[in-house]
Amino acid sequence: MKEKGMKMNKIIDKIIDRKGALSENEVKDLMKAFGIRTTNYKVIKNLEDLDNLGLSFPVALKVCSRKILHKTDLGGVILDIKNMDELKKTFKEFKKKFPKENLLVDQMEKKGVEIIIGLVQDPTFGLSIMYGIGGIYTELYEDVSFRIVPIDQYDAEQMVEEIKGKKLLEGFRNIPANKQLVIDLLIKVSKIGEELINHIDQMDLNPIFVYENNICVVDAKLILK
Numbered sequence: 001m002k003e004k005g006m007k008m009n010k011i012i013d014k015i016i017d018r019k020g021a022l023s024e025n026e027v028k029d030l031m032k033a034f035g036i037r038t039t040n041y042k043v044i045k046n047l048e049d050l051d052n053l054g055l056s057f058p059v060a061l062k063v064c065s066r067k068i069l070h071k072t073d074l075g076g077v078i079l080d081i082k083n084m085d086e087l088k089k090t091f092k093e094f095k096k097k098f099p100k101e102n103l104l105v106d107q108m109e110k111k112g113v114e115i116i117i118g119l120v121q122d123p124t125f126g127l128s129i130m131y132g133i134g135g136i137y138t139e140l141y142e143d144v145s146f147r148i149v150p151i152d153q154y155d156a157e158q159m160v161e162e163i164k165g166k167k168l169l170e171g172f173r174n175i176p177a178n179k180q181l182v183i184d185l186l187i188k189v190s191k192i193g194e195e196l197i198n199h200i201d202q203m204d205l206n207p208i209f210v211y212e213n214n215i216c217v218v219d220a221k222l223i224l225k
Contacts, residue, residue: 010033011029011030011033012030012033012195012196015030015196015199015224016196016199016224018224019224019225020066020223020224021066021067021069021221021222021223021224022066022221022222022223022224023064023065023066023102023104024041024062024064024071024104024219024220024221025041025043025064025104026066026222027203027220027221027222028041028217028220030192030222031205031217031220034188034191034192035188036185036188036189036217037214037215037216037217038216038217038218038220039106039107039108039109039216039217039218040055040056040106040107041055041104041105041106041107042054042055042104042105043064043102043103043104044091044102044103044104044105045102045103047088047091047092047095050084050087050088050091050105053084053087053105055105055107056107057081057082057083057084057087057108058079058080058081058082058108059081059087059105059106059107059108060077060078060079060080060081060105060106060108061077061078061081061087061090061091061094061103061104061105061106062076062077062078062103062104062105062106063076063077063094063097063098063101063103063104064101064102064103064104065098065101065102067101068098068101069221069223075097076094076097076098078090078094079108080108087105091103109209109216109218110209110211111209112177112209112210112211112215112216113168113169113175113177113209113210113211114133114134114206114207114208114209114210115131115132115133115134115182115207115208115210116130116131116132116133116134116144116204116205116206116207116208117129117130117131117185117186117189117205117206117208118130118202118203118204118205118206119149119189119192119193119200119202119203120202120203121200121201121202121225122146122148125148126148126149126197127148127149127193127197127200128146128147128148128149129146129147129148129149129151129159129186129189129190129193130144130145130146131144131145131146131159131160131163131182131186132144132145132163132165133163133165133168134206134207134208143163143164143165144163145158145159145160145162145163146159147159149190149193149194149197150190150191150193150194151186151187151190152187153183153187155186156183156184156186156187156190157183159186160179160182160183160186169182169210176211176212177210177211177212178210178211178212178213178214178215181210181214181215182210182215185208185215189203189205196224198225199224199225200222200223200224200225201223201224201225202221202222202223203220203221203222203223204220204221204222205217205219205220205221206219207219
């Protein structure tokens with residue numbers, strides 16, 4: 001437990017003096033320090049790094065940069081790469097497109113129920129935590145719940161119950177998803193908000209896949225003041 005706390009403090013100290021967006025691997029390193037499961041990933045600088053990848057296919061290849069926040073809009077994400085030959089070919093194409101940036105190889109996760117959790121600075125209430133249905137339908141449904149940071153167990157439970165999409169965590173169409181893991185994750189994200197309350201502008205964890213016995217943050221963005 002002490003070792004985990006030291007790792008957490010080390011990562012926090014590393015990022016608090018920065019401003020603007022963090023790269024995806026930096027945000028996921030922060031997630032792991034707080035005991036939040038995320039994808040298996042590796043930052044790749046050159047083609048030779050792929051020979052010691054240590055990940056299972058299929059994978060995704062992403063541009064990994066503090067300067068590029070919306071990777072998909074710039075063609076900076078390719079999903080479901082099935083083998084090393086395909087990965088190396090895609091890597092070369094990305095290096096031509098993003099010559100000065102690192103790339104991130106992300107091990108693909110089986111799809112689960114998709115949720116979103118975020119932190120946002122509200123001009124009236126200060127740092128707040130948001131929860132809702134994730135993936136591509138987030139903006140369409142606008143089915144979200146908010147609380148001021150920090151939250152406790154009761155707050156987290158109420159956030160999950162308030163949204164219309166709560167049925168997705170209750171065995172809808174026999175799709176297994178663990179509601180308690182979502183509640184636990186909300187509390188962990190709130191703790192990140194507490195630790196970085198004077199530094200976070202906004203954080204977006206979307207999508208998060210929820211399974212029967214597990215949960216995984218698939219994509220993560222964090223902008224510091």
